[in-house]
Amino acid sequence: MSKLKDNKLLVFGLILVMIVISICVVSFFYLPHDPNAMNTSDRFQSPSIEYLLGTDQFGRDIFSRIMVSSQYALLIGLVSVTLGSFLGLILGAIAATSKGFVQSILMRIIDGFMAFPGILLAMMLVAVLGKGLWNAVIAIAIFMVPVFARLSYSLVLDQKNNLYVKAAKSYGASKGRIIFKHILPTILPRLITQFSASIGSAILIESSLSFLGLGVQPPDASWGLMLSESRQYTLTYPFLAFPSGIILIITVLGFNLIGDALNDSMVKRRASA
């Protein structure tokens, strides 16, 4: 009974994500229009066969721009979370396996980063690194580090006292070997769950950054940037705020649902174990 419902959640999430991924894949081979080509005499067109979602303030095809933006969204989501989780795992594992001073310093640093509201930290980092796609990726990755560090820290700490780890220690296995051979496989599912859930928030942060003009730069398209450009026309052409807003919600929702479904099944497995 409950299995079925979980699957529903997971399936729905997967469908949403698959939609976005297929849009992304198609965009590499086919676009209805050049997403950056301006056609100023055709601006602010309503949706039509020619322009499926209408045109923007420069007469660019909104549908094509949304398609291309999916590339950035997925790229930024995947790369920044991968980077962030990797660094976070290392940091968390070091903190969990070290003692005393090193551990508390590491944890205080992580706490410090956690105290920053996400957007504030990302804004500061972008202000230093400069704007643009890759700097946004780095900023978001850094934002993700403490999340994963905290998680890995507590997971590794839990595992450290487990019988089999103690057993491994007793026959003299090295620290690295214990972490990679014994602890990592057991905590990996939890990390993957967090990974999936984090992609959604990474994409949200990217769109906020782009909305503030700190992420993807014009004339390239990004959902957040398209929203920010639409802001000027909320009274005259309110429709502009919807296509990019909705695709953004679909994407984030998809990744969150998958993360949640994984998490739920994990909790259950733990509970039944």
Added chain:
Amino acid sequence: MKRLKIAVFISLLAVFLVACGSNEGGESNSDETENAAQAGTTELDESTEMNTEKKELNMALSVDPDGLDPHRTTAASTFQVTNNIYDTLVKVTPDGEFEAGLAESWKVSEDGLTITFTLRDGVVFHNGREMTAEDVKYSFNRLMDEESPRAGDFANIIEINVIDELTIEFVTEELNVALLSDFAYPWTAIVAQEASEELRNQPVGTGPFMLEEWIPQQQLVLTKNEKHYDPALLETITFNMMPDATSQVSALQAGELDVIAVTGDLVSQFEGNDAFTILENEANSIQLMAMNTANEALGDERVRQAINYAVNKEALIETVWWGYGQEIGSHYPPILKEYVDTNDVITYDPEQAKELLADAGYADGLELDMYLPASYPAYVDAGQVIADELGNVGITANIEIVEWATWLSDIYAGRQYDLTVVGHTGRLDPYVLLSRYHTDSEENYFNYSNERVDEILTLVQEEQDDTKRMALYEELQEILAEEVPAFYIQSPTALTVTSSDVAGYEAYPIDIYEMKDVYFTN
């Protein structure tokens, strides 16, 4: 500890640089009305009878003033407000003429080096003290003080002599034919010495309004000064700080505001609606895409001309400013009397552009870096449209959007750029607008150099014959139109919308709001 008095504000509306049509992100709305002048299509004839009940006006500002001390800032946002709190010796009319302010009359000596003002009798400061020639002297000394960002503009004044209580004389070192205009700018405000330490937050002047309350990022309230020599018609003015253009429009529609400045796309919200009056004013400012002639390719006149040929100016103005602006072919706004129409020198012709590029050796394409100031969405939009058109003739413009701070330091002061879109505001004296083309000018961020231009700029300051001076200015405009150190886009039209019962609101050739003649009709 001595308070840091130096005004530190990224004046997005800084001195010469002005943006039009930008409104997002809370930076600039004031520039829409900036330096607007005459030609107002005022449609206030239905009822001009004054409403004796309604005397409180609400207006929107998108950014706070940078303090209310007129001698310690260069921010346009300050002067728009302080113009109503302080008076100047000379006032400028909407038509750009000079009239009596705190000075009733003035006399220029025969050599043109000395100007003597006779002050109005019986003028009192907001604190009740009578104003005398000593206050004028004090104020100008304060303006020329080293703490003042305008000190350099007034370095030509070498002596200020108080003749008697109501007579004061200024002696200048070099001849400047436009000397009188120096006494009409809002930063030459006369202030009360005893209040000078706190002017930033507690201004004391002689103007038609007094500061009642200022809560930064919220509102600034002025009340009528009953003792003013020409009393205001309104009792209270509330400036509401609203960074978002859309919010301003909605608030005007909801009756929360009476006056706002708008961009071209938002005017449509009010067109054909009797409840509102739309004021269109040609601005004393221009907008352009500067080209750095220090770049190897852009150093070649043919490449610069090719860029001018490549872009359809009319379509650009239509797209970005919704057609609210006048095409220009040189660095001069049509509103000033020295203007010559140079629009025919280079017209839209992409084929010609390609040929010129081929001639210059760039048949295979050319890559340039374009920097656009983030705070001014209109310039960012314009840059994108231009880049798109340049792409059609084989020029790749790589766009980078920079903060205003970076723009000022790297582009403007550091001159590290190929292309950038920005605006320049004119003053009462046309020399100020053009002096940046002098080879040695600090402000020559084009790195442009032309001997004849340098020569004209020297001659023009000393030429006392109006016709000859006019001819020099015209020649200068023509040279610029030929050699195009910039792609000159347009002189913007400033758009102001008021509710239809507001009367007497006019635009001026300098960036001020003059509120004392504003009133409500029945």
Added chain:
Amino acid sequence: MLNFIVKRLFSGLVVLFFISLVTFIVLMWIPGDPALLSLGTDATPEKLAELRESMGLNLPWYEQYYQWLTGFLVGNLGNSYVFGEDVFTLLVQRLPVTISLAVLSMAIAIPIAIVIGVLSAIYKEQWIDYIARSVMQLGDAMPQFWLALVFLVFFSAGLGWFPVAGFTPVEEGFFASLHSILLPSIVLAIGQIGPLIRIIRSSMLSSLEQDYMLMTSVNGFTKFRSIGKYALRGAIIAPLTIIAMQLAGILGGAVLVESIFALPGLGRLLLMAVEQRDLILLQGIVIFVTGTVVVVNMVTDILYQIVNPMIRFGGSHE
């Protein structure tokens, strides 16, 4: 216990010091010269040098930091470049807006989340639960700036139910003030509802499963006492946890929401400080915001320890 409190206080201070140092260094790196900004296009090299000196910008970074830190310790956060005003005064001025927003948004979000969360736990796997979880998921996935934009267009500009922008202080009437921040608070509340439902639902589920209420009656406690002892403790801890967890998120959301609704709060002050490179002000705000988060977390941890010494400290922070 005392030992724990001292340790916790100390580690909080270390975190604060670390944050201030990092922020300072990071801000030093930000391009854009405050002195040049102040002079705008009127800058000459001599004027620039003079101004840089008077602003203390020509000192090496560690001396500037030292100056800032010693000032901070005596309660002097320095003067904002932009407003020429004491940073502390500016913070205090803006605080009412942001606090009202935070409080009102929590006042909206918490009851709704409790109702939805409790119901969905009780009726687990039934339609109420599905709806609740869908609401939660949607709330999580919706960007707040988009929601703010859409609400503004629809409710303020379109229907005219709310003022478009601006804040009415409480002195001008409680309800007028409430009205002026209601819409932005709802936007912020929607952002919080997702995580809140999640916490409430899962803690409700686990307590239902654990059934310690049942245990207590077996142990001979009266029902009244068991509620007093356990439920009340839970009631103290829950809001604390929520506030501690949500604070950073609310403050982050406030940056965007305040700027869209033109509310003169900390968030807008922060955005302006970033845009105008008012580094002293920015440093002040960052320290204030992160400091608040750190202190609230610290207090929560300590209270946790006092209320329920059995909770292990330093676990997962989900």
